[in-house]
Amino acid sequence: MDDPEPAENISGGDPAGSSFASFRDGDPDTRAEAVVDELGRLYWTKTYGGRPAFECLVRTILSQNTSDKASQPAHDALMERYATGGADGSDDTDLAVALAGADPDELADTIRPAGLYNQKTDVITTVADRVLDDHGSAAAFDEFVREGDPGEVRSALLDLNGVGPKTADCVLLFAGGQSGVFPVDTHVHRIYRRLGVAAPDADHETVRAVLEREVPAEKCGFGHTATIQFGREHCTARKPACLDGPEACPLSDLCDRVGVEPATGEVVDPADAVTNE
Numbered sequence: 001m002d003d004p005e006p007a008e009n010i011s012g013g014d015p016a017g018s019s020f021a022s023f024r025d026g027d028p029d030t031r032a033e034a035v036v037d038e039l040g041r042l043y044w045t046k047t048y049g050g051r052p053a054f055e056c057l058v059r060t061i062l063s064q065n066t067s068d069k070a071s072q073p074a075h076d077a078l079m080e081r082y083a084t085g086g087a088d089g090s091d092d093t094d095l096a097v098a099l100a101g102a103d104p105d106e107l108a109d110t111i112r113p114a115g116l117y118n119q120k121t122d123v124i125t126t127v128a129d130r131v132l133d134d135h136g137s138a139a140a141f142d143e144f145v146r147e148g149d150p151g152e153v154r155s156a157l158l159d160l161n162g163v164g165p166k167t168a169d170c171v172l173l174f175a176g177g178q179s180g181v182f183p184v185d186t187h188v189h190r191i192y193r194r195l196g197v198a199a200p201d202a203d204h205e206t207v208r209a210v211l212e213r214e215v216p217a218e219k220c221g222f223g224h225t226a227t228i229q230f231g232r233e234h235c236t237a238r239k240p241a242c243l244d245g246p247e248a249c250p251l252s253d254l255c256d257r258v259g260v261e262p263a264t265g266e267v268v269d270p271a272d273a274v275t276n277e
Contacts, residue, residue, distance in 0.1 A: 021045040021218045032197045032214035035254050039226035040219070042250055047221025053145035053175035054096050054131060054138040055079070057157075060167045061123055062114045074114035081110050096138040100128035123162030130160055145176045165205055173221055180217030183224050184208045187231030193270040194235065196256030200270035238267055 021040070028034040051059075058078065063071040082098040099107070108121040134156075135141040145153055150172060157168035169183035182188070184204045188211075192198045197214075198207045215223055234241040234249055243262050246252035259273035260266075 019047055019049065019221075021047065021222055030214040031195075031254060032192070032211055033216060033219065035192075035195060035197060035251060036215050036219050036223035036226070038251055038254065039230055040222060043222075043226040043229050045219075045222045047173070048225070049174055049177040049221075051175045052095075052138065053142040053171055054128075055083070056171050056175040057127065057160075057163070057167070058095070058099070058124055060170045061120060061127070061162060062111060064116075064120070064164075064167065066115045071114045074111040074117075077110045077113070078107075081106075094138050096128045096131045096141065099124055100132055126161050127163065142175070145171060150176065150178050150181075165208065169208070173224065180212055180220055182208060182211040182215060182220040184211070185228065186237075187228045187235075188224065190237060190269075191227055191231055191235050194240070194256075194258050194260065195251070195254060196258055200258050200274045240267065243267070 028037055059071075059075050062074050062078070079095075082102060083093055083095045102125060104121050104125065107124065108117045111117050111120055111124075114120060131138065131141045135144055144156075148156075153176060154168050154172060157163050157171055158165065166183050166185050169181050172178045173181040173183060184207050189204050189207050192207050192211065193200050193202055198210045202210070211223070212220060230251070234251070240260055241248040242252060242255070242257055242260055243265055245262070249255065258270040259268045
């Protein structure tokens with residue numbers, strides 16, 4: 001498959017650590033796989049990996065409840081202030097050590113563009129302390145995420161204050177390089193319920209379970225990022241492309257349009273569509 005380089009590196013991963021999914025001959029086994037295959041044709045089949053686990057964790061915390069446009073400058077500013085230049089002028093700063101010892105007001109000001117900066121400052125410093133207590137360094141934490149049992153790593157991540165399933169799964173996927181992990185953010189949650197792939201009232205964890213069961217492991221990584229791009233370009237929360245007619249959406253033939261009424265222009269959360277029936 002001729003796969004383009006993503007125009008925007010949604011995951012923040014390292015191109016050197018990326019991999020392309022291989023497509024076997026034959027039809028997809030499930031509708032979920034058919035959706036992901038179509039997204040691969042529409043966008044890309046590349047899964048970015050190779051990001052240092054602790055940095056990936058911090059980056060994902062910054063992205064909570066905000067957009068990439070807001071969180072990326074916060075991440076860049078944080079890395080510039082805390083990850084470059086040790087006390088002796090070297091470049092071997094341990095990011096976990098630097099953030100655990102950061103002045104809360106300075107850190108909050110640094111990540112201000114990400115929003116909820118006081119709350120995120122508390123989470124980041126608490127997580128940094130915990131990582132140092134449990135692993136001793138950011139490098140050791142990276143090794144744990146890459147080489148540990150995925151189930152144990154996920155449990156350990158979820159045990160961190162302020163880290164939920166989506167954050168944990170992003171670390172497993174983009175830093176740990178684990179296949180078969182399909183993080184569920186707001187785009188993924190909305191789209192696969194609207195499509196009818198998951199139940200209209202499914203919570204985030206239920207949607208994740210459906211996707212990780214019905215999408216081949218090697219397709220989950222790019223499926224996640226391609227779904228996000230599809231959500232931005234076509235299947236938005238309030239004005240999905242199908243309101244302009246089925247021809248406006250490349251996944252029209254695979255979609256049940258749960259909660260979307262093109263005739264009236266009404267768009268509701270899929271769970272509300274079921275409640276209102």
